[in-house]
Amino acid sequence: MTPQRTLKNILVTGGCGFIGCNFIHYLLGMSTSGSSAFTDAQFDGIIVNLDNLTYAGNPESLADIDRIFGTGCVNPAARRYFFEKADICDRAAVEKILNAYHIDTIVHFAAESHVDRSILGPEAFVRTNVTGTYTLLDTARKFWVQSDGSFKPGVLFHHISTDEVYGSLGETGYFTETTPYDPRSPYSASKAASDHLVSAYFHTYGLPVTISNCSNNYGPYQFPEKLIPLMILNMSEHKPLPVYGDGKNIRDWIYVEDHNRAVWQVMKQGRSGEKYNIGGENEWENIRLLEKLIDLTARELSIPADTIRKTITYVKDRPGHDRRYAIDCSKIKTELGWERKMTFEEGLSATVHWNLSHPDWIARIRSGEYLKWLEHNYSGR
Numbered sequence: 001m002t003p004q005r006t007l008k009n010i011l012v013t014g015g016c017g018f019i020g021c022n023f024i025h026y027l028l029g030m031s032t033s034g035s036s037a038f039t040d041a042q043f044d045g046i047i048v049n050l051d052n053l054t055y056a057g058n059p060e061s062l063a064d065i066d067r068i069f070g071t072g073c074v075n076p077a078a079r080r081y082f083f084e085k086a087d088i089c090d091r092a093a094v095e096k097i098l099n100a101y102h103i104d105t106i107v108h109f110a111a112e113s114h115v116d117r118s119i120l121g122p123e124a125f126v127r128t129n130v131t132g133t134y135t136l137l138d139t140a141r142k143f144w145v146q147s148d149g150s151f152k153p154g155v156l157f158h159h160i161s162t163d164e165v166y167g168s169l170g171e172t173g174y175f176t177e178t179t180p181y182d183p184r185s186p187y188s189a190s191k192a193a194s195d196h197l198v199s200a201y202f203h204t205y206g207l208p209v210t211i212s213n214c215s216n217n218y219g220p221y222q223f224p225e226k227l228i229p230l231m232i233l234n235m236s237e238h239k240p241l242p243v244y245g246d247g248k249n250i251r252d253w254i255y256v257e258d259h260n261r262a263v264w265q266v267m268k269q270g271r272s273g274e275k276y277n278i279g280g281e282n283e284w285e286n287i288r289l290l291e292k293l294i295d296l297t298a299r300e301l302s303i304p305a306d307t308i309r310k311t312i313t314y315v316k317d318r319p320g321h322d323r324r325y326a327i328d329c330s331k332i333k334t335e336l337g338w339e340r341k342m343t344f345e346e347g348l349s350a351t352v353h354w355n356l357s358h359p360d361w362i363a364r365i366r367s368g369e370y371l372k373w374l375e376h377n378y379s380g381r
Helices: 018-027 059-069 091-101 115-120 122-144 186-205 227-236 256-269 286-301 305-309 330-336 344-356 359-367 370-378
Strands: 009-013 046-051 081-085 105-108 156-162 209-214 216-218 241-244 250-255 275-278 283-285 312-315
Touching: 009 018, 009 091, 018 046, 018 059, 018 256, 046 059, 046 091, 059 081, 059 359, 081 091, 091 122, 105 122, 105 256, 115 122, 115 186, 122 156, 122 186, 156 186, 156 256, 186 209, 209 256, 216 256, 216 344, 227 241, 227 286, 227 344, 241 286, 250 256, 250 286, 250 344, 256 275, 256 330, 275 330, 283 286, 286 305, 286 344
Parallel strands: 009 046, 009 105, 046 081, 105 156, 156 209, 209 275, 216 250, 241 312
Antiparallel strands: 250 283
8 A cells, every 4th residue: 555645844956947846836736837737736835945046947937936925925924935045965054954944855856957068067967966966865864863763754855867867778668667777978877876875875774765767858947958948949039950860869758747746646655765757658759859849839930830840950969869768657657546647739839839938038048137037036035
């Protein structure tokens, strides 16, 4: 029988990033897609967002949350959202936050996650993804342990990871929870190391943990250098559409809110020490995905799709580019009853519309102007 955890004081690391900000919206009943399918979290506790606000962390993505549940809350005693700017590698800062908010749950999204950046500068990935995860684990272990060596009832450390730790698939087969790790980039290697640390803290110390490994996410608030928003924005600006290699690399895509529903299900009911694969069961070659995006974006912009197709440009493949990812998510479906709710057609259409209807947010992210927004709105907090 799976447990039913009651999670009250949740620390979300990296909550200003793409998946983290969507997770916070989901927990507080504010779907970023506007769909009632993603307002079923039924969470009534508090959320503390710990984010160091690096290039991809933008608190503007949570301005609506802060206005309703945070600093703008009409009744301060009913406040449910708190923001703390801190580095997950800073043990003293993490300790202070765990104590101040009586944290019983950590959901660890914070990570350096862009493969190309990891190839150019791997050190930041090792520091954040490995040392940062260790610091969180060890600080949580010491904060939650009781005098008899057991842990406080109901505590949980949930770790967000990626299917990239498994390496590359051939034309057939799927990643399962028992697939041997075979990372091919500094990014995936650093995430593999963090996964092993989390598992080790369960087996060595008994720390209550769960792990989820997800496929490629897409949806609102994704950083503009990622594949889907980059292509949408390049189309809107009449720029070339760069495609690595032959464009036949295959990825399994999941809408971000479906991913976060799965994460919440694991946190509430997943077995301690277990890992769960989360996938969209939705494989697409990069070039086929781009063709689909062209059709949807052309329709949104009211311009001929053939005009956009002429801007596709094949570029030299990146080093260590895995050929195919595909997740078998039967474990989470069978054990926890999770299923995705967003079709790819609906999700892509919503994502295209969101990116084209939020030019100010995107412009500030690209230019760094959001740092001025940050200084104006978060100075002194």
